[in-house]
Amino acid sequence: VAYRETFTKEAKAQGKFVRQSGGKGQYGDVWIDFTPNEEGKGYEFEDAIVGGVVPREFIPSVDQGLQEAMKNGVLAGYPLIDVKAKLYDGSYHEVDSSEAAFKVAASFALKNAASKAGAVILExxxxxxxxxxxxxxxxxxxxxxxxxxxxxxxxxxxxxxxxxxxxxxxxxxxx
The missing domain is CATH 3.30.70.240 (Alpha-Beta Plaits)
Incomplete structure (x- = not known):
């Protein structure tokens, strides 16, 4: 049976990934506003970053991180559908920020939003x-x-x- 998951209300959530391992570390920090999308519209990503708080080169990584995390859902492992995600804030580190760190940060934001966004399973x-x-x-x-x-x-x-x-x-x- 093809179950799906979706959000039923708006939720803002932070995803922060910090790892230090002696050498170059990993750092990514994002704030994303998740809202339910119209039924059948699928996933939509909006870049609302102002003033370069998250550099342009990391924005696609945030989008990719969300899409990858949505494939596994937030409740029971079913794909998450019909959700809008608006990246509106965050921070970076001159040396330690990377595309991979922002991907992970985005997936953390999605998981952090799940309880506040009223995640449900659709059948x-x-x-x-x-x-x-x-x-x-x-x-x-x-x-x-x-x-x-x-x-x-x-x-x-x-x-x-x-x-x-x-x-x-x-x-x-x-x-």
């Missing part, structure tokens, strides 16, 4: 139409409800009942 929902004799109506409705289904309506047709409902795909296996 495929199937429209299900069941035709049944009237005497089995209660059993069929109970079966749909037990599978986390929601009834959308019922029609009569030649001594039978037609139940229209929506049921998660994962619950439909073996039905």
């Amino acid at each position: 495929p929902i199937m429209k299900v139409q069941v035709t049944t004799p009237e005497e089995y109506l209660g059993d069929v409705m109970g079966s749909i409800t037990a599978r986390r289904g929601t009834m959308e309506g019922m029609e009569d047709r030649a001594g039978a009942k037609i139940i229209n409902s929506f049921v998660p795909l994962s619950e439909m296996f073996g039905y």
Whole structure:
């Protein structure tokens, strides 16, 4: 089943990656504003950096770091979709900043935003139409409800009942 993840509200988050290892270190610091995007619009990245607080050469690395982190999601490992990310602040180090450090910082910002942004798992929902004799109506409705289904309506047709409902795909296996 193809699950996805998305954000339900806006969240600003910092991602900071600092590592010192005797020689040249690693340093990247970003502030990103995450907002839900329209359904089906996918991921959008906006560079809103003013005054060079994050040098131009590191901006694409922030975008790449976010895209790579989104492939693995923030909740259960499913791809994160329909999210806008606006890079609006950060800092760098003359010697220790690198593209790799800014990639990691961006992924940290995404993970830090997850709880504040109302991350949710999306699952495929199937429209299900069941035709049944009237005497089995209660059993069929109970079966749909037990599978986390929601009834959308019922029609009569030649001594039978037609139940229209929506049921998660994962619950439909073996039905």
